[in-house]
Amino acid sequence: MKEIRIGDTVEQCVERADYPPEKIKAILGGETVAVLGYGVQGRGQSLNMRDNGVKVIVGQRKGGKAYDLCIEDGWKPGETLFDPEEAAAKGTVVQYLLSDAGQKDMWPKIKPHLTKGKALYFSHGFSIVFKDQTGVVPPADIDVILCAPKGSGTTVRRLFLEGRGINSSFAVFQDATGKARDRVLALGVAIGSGYLFETDFKKEVVSDLTGERGVLMGAIYGLWLAQYEVLRANGHSPSEAFNETVEEATQSLYPLIGEKGMDWMYANCSTTAQRGALDWFGPFRDASKPVFEKLYQSVASGEEARRTLEANSKPDYRAGLEKELKAIAESEMWQAGAQVRALRPERQGQ
Ligand SMILES: NC(=O)c1ccc[n+]([C@@H]2O[C@H](COP(=O)([O-])OP(=O)(O)OC[C@H]3O[C@@H](n4cnc5c(N)ncnc54)[C@H](O)[C@@H]3O)[C@@H](O)[C@H]2O)c1
Numbered sequence: 281m282k283e284i285r286i287g288d289t290v291e292q293c294v295e296r297a298d299y300p301p302e303k304i305k306a307i308l309g310g311e312t313v314a315v316l317g318y319g320v321q322g323r324g325q326s327l328n329m330r331d332n333g334v335k336v337i338v339g340q341r342k343g344g345k346a347y348d349l350c351i352e353d354g355w356k357p358g359e360t361l362f363d364p365e366e367a368a369a370k371g372t373v374v375q376y377l378l379s380d381a382g383q384k385d386m387w388p389k390i391k392p393h394l395t396k397g398k399a400l401y402f403s404h405g406f407s408i409v410f411k412d413q414t415g416v417v418p419p420a421d422i423d424v425i426l427c428a429p430k431g432s433g434t435t436v437r438r439l440f441l442e443g444r445g446i447n448s449s450f451a452v453f454q455d456a457t458g459k460a461r462d463r464v465l466a467l468g469v470a471i472g473s474g475y476l477f478e479t480d481f482k483k484e485v486v487s488d489l490t491g492e493r494g495v496l497m498g499a500i501y502g503l504w505l506a507q508y509e510v511l512r513a514n515g516h517s518p519s520e521a522f523n524e525t526v527e528e529a530t531q532s533l534y535p536l537i538g539e540k541g542m543d544w545m546y547a548n549c550s551t552t553a554q555r556g557a558l559d560w561f562g563p564f565r566d567a568s569k570p571v572f573e574k575l576y577q578s579v580a581s582g583e584e585a586r587r588t589l590e591a592n593s594k595p596d597y598r599a600g601l602e603k604e605l606k607a608i609a610e611s612e613m614w615q616a617g618a619q620v621r622a623l624r625p626e627r628q629g630q
Pocket residue numbers: 316317318319320321322340341346364376377378379380381382383385386403404406428429430431432433434
């Protein structure tokens with residue numbers, strides 16, 4: 281365990297060293313972990329656990345790309361690959377990694393398999409916190425736990441293969457067996473977490489929905505687009521506008537900020553950039569803070585959950601979504617992006 285200490289706030293962080301392989305074996309040795317859903321998280325987490333020696337089975341409905349990927353990844357129908365209900369029946373730990381809307385739909389079929397002493401595991405607080413909208417209310421005699429990797433499932437797998445680890449949060453919502461904390465921490469390390477910090481289901485879902493709608497995806501794209509549009513409207517070429525907005529950020533500055541912090545970045549650019557960035561971060565913060573406050577309220581009130589569930593339940597949702605994504609892919613900015621990325625020396629000849 282290590283501490284993160286900021287003023288009066290002290291957080292205990294759990295590291296891999298706290299759950300070495302023999303401890304994981306002692307905790308999970310008798311368990312069958314059923315991973316329901318082979319999406320981005322289901323795939324990353326199940327493969328990492330399998331490589332870590334945990335007994336894992338996957339529950340993925342037949343047909344479709346995700347099922348084909350299960351076969352490609354070596355899951356064997358009838359041995360380690362089942363439909364979600366059958367896997368839930370076999371698992372002693374049920375990792376509920378269907379899409380959040382899928383969790384609501386499948387709940388009536390999964391719940392009967394959650395018998396006394398099992399653990400129900402989530403990677404998001406969504407279904408439990410918004411139970412009035414999802415109907416997900418677990419039986420009282422099971423453990424209900426959460427481990428939420430703070431990144432894409434793609435990164436969960438990539439970092440594991442590189443011998444690195446993703447940061448994850450963990451929480452215990454219900455401890456029926458007295459083993460819930462050990463179970464979630466052993467699972468958290470087994471899925472490839474680097475370190476784990478404690479949260480609760482409500483804090484996890486509210487921060488996660490805020491982050492992805494905000495700085496991780498929604499806000500950053502909005503900010504990038506605004507700058508790109510201003511540069512283009514003032515006669516800058518697509519190449520110049522894209523490089524100055526996205527390519528330099530993702531390929532040079534953001535990795536450096538990740539490695540060394542924003543203070544280092546500010547100290548290690550030109551004095552011209554330094555003066556300008558110091559003068560302008562305030563106006564950008566002031567302009568965007570009311571939007572973040574509005575976003576947070578929309579998340580905390582359950583409105584974002586309502587919108588997500590409603591949108592996902594529409595029969596034409598997928599078609600509409602594909603149209604929206606196509607519009608981004610075909611927009612000038614991301615067309616420029618595709619061509620700029622293709623020019624990277626390491627991508628030549630691909
Ligand atoms: N995507 C990420 O990287 C990420 C990161 C952290 C947490 N999470 C959380 O992890 C969980 C899984 O997310 P994901 O993005 O991997 O899921 P996803 O959207 O990729 O879907 C996962 C699987 O759910 C199945 N599914 C969807 N609806 C279904 C239904 N009605 N019936 C049966 N199966 C259905 C699909 O076949 C798919 O294989 C969610 O709670 C999500 O919020 C995701």
